[in-house]
Amino acid sequence: MVRFHNALRHTFAIMALLAIASAPSTLQAEDVKLPVQAPIPEMREPAEKPDRASETPPLPTPRPDIDAKAETRKADEAAPSGKPVEKKDASKSEGQAEKKKGEPAPPSAEELACRKRLRDLGVTFEERRPLSDEAGCSVPHPIAITSLGSNIALEPEAVLNCALAETAARFFQETVGPAAEQHFKQPLTAIRHASAYVCRPRNGSSKLSEHAYGNALDIASFVFKDGSEVEVKAYGTSKEESVKGNFLAQIRSAACGPFKTVLGPGTDADHATHFHLDLAERRNESTYCR
Numbered sequence: 642m643v644r645f646h647n648a649l650r651h652t653f654a655i656m657a658l659l660a661i662a663s664a665p666s667t668l669q670a671e672d673v674k675l676p677v678q679a680p681i682p683e684m685r686e687p688a689e690k691p692d693r694a695s696e697t698p699p700l701p702t703p704r705p706d707i708d709a710k711a712e713t714r715k716a717d718e719a720a721p722s723g724k725p726v727e728k729k730d731a732s733k734s735e736g737q738a739e740k741k742k743g744e745p746a747p748p749s750a751e752e753l754a755c756r757k758r759l760r761d762l763g764v765t766f767e768e769r770r771p772l773s774d775e776a777g778c779s780v781p782h783p784i785a786i787t788s789l790g791s792n793i794a795l796e797p798e799a800v801l802n803c804a805l806a807e808t809a810a811r812f813f814q815e816t817v818g819p820a821a822e823q824h825f826k827q828p829l830t831a832i833r834h835a836s837a838y839v840c841r842p843r844n845g846s847s848k849l850s851e852h853a854y855g856n857a858l859d860i861a862s863f864v865f866k867d868g869s870e871v872e873v874k875a876y877g878t879s880k881e882e883s884v885k886g887n888f889l890a891q892i893r894s895a896a897c898g899p900f901k902t903v904l905g906p907g908t909d910a911d912h913a914t915h916f917h918l919d920l921a922e923r924r925n926e927s928t929y930c931r
Contacts, residue, residue, distance in 0.1 A: 755803035763791035778840035780855035799837035802855040824888040831864035857919035875906045897930035
């Protein structure tokens with residue numbers, strides 16, 4: 642280091658002498674002032690290089706759109722057979738049961754109450770699946786009836802709605818039973834019908850029959866304890882036939898009110914051999930009895 646400093650001094654001295662020699666002649670020797678000692682350059686320590694191993698790289702700026710796509714891509718890659726993982730719908734609570742397609746709605750409180758009244762009346766019936774047809778026929782909660790009371794069978798089995806079944810059970814127990822005792826001196830044991838639920842229009846019309854809604858019952862005959870039977874038809878004036886005719890007339894007249902429609906022999910050819918009883922809704926709850 643000392644040698645280096647000495648070399649610098651000699652260098653500056655030579656440079657000064659050369660400068661004087663080349664200066665214009667007008668300069669006087671006393672005008673030139675040589676430095677007593679050449680300046681020593683300042684020595685600076687080199688800057689320390691940072692230890693890159695110890696540096697912590699800055700965290701990347703979050704990008705929600707890119708991050709979301711990356712997560713979706715990872716989920717898809719993790720799914721078997723290249724199928725994307727199904728996402729759960731947060732709007733549905735866990736364990737919530739999906740209603741099966743085509744599953745019938747449960748009976749309403751009114752419908753259940755009707756069934757209870759049928760049991761109290763001694764009616765024998767079974768639940769059936771809903772009935773429907775492309776034509777518009779429909780019985781949402783049908784029941785298959787095999788008796789209209791503990792002592793009055795219904796033959797054959799009749800599929801009806803509950804309201805019609807209840808009306809029929811009350812009518813045959815409260816009205817027809819006593820009429821049978823009055824005219825024939827024996828109890829009524831069975832009712833034989835010609836039609837209950839059937840998906841069809843009215844005869845000679847495109848409008849659906851009340852049968853298409855399980856809302857009608859066609860009575861073909863009445864059976865008594867001794868096995869005798871009174872068919873629904875027109876009777877003559879003989880003593881035996883008059884009894885049967887009077888019995889049917891009484892039943893027919895009493896049915897108009899509990900039932901909204903009552904048709905039978907004499908109405909038209911289609912009803913010559915049965916009573917048609919239904920609960921068709923009309924304005925002001927009026928009836929149609931012929």
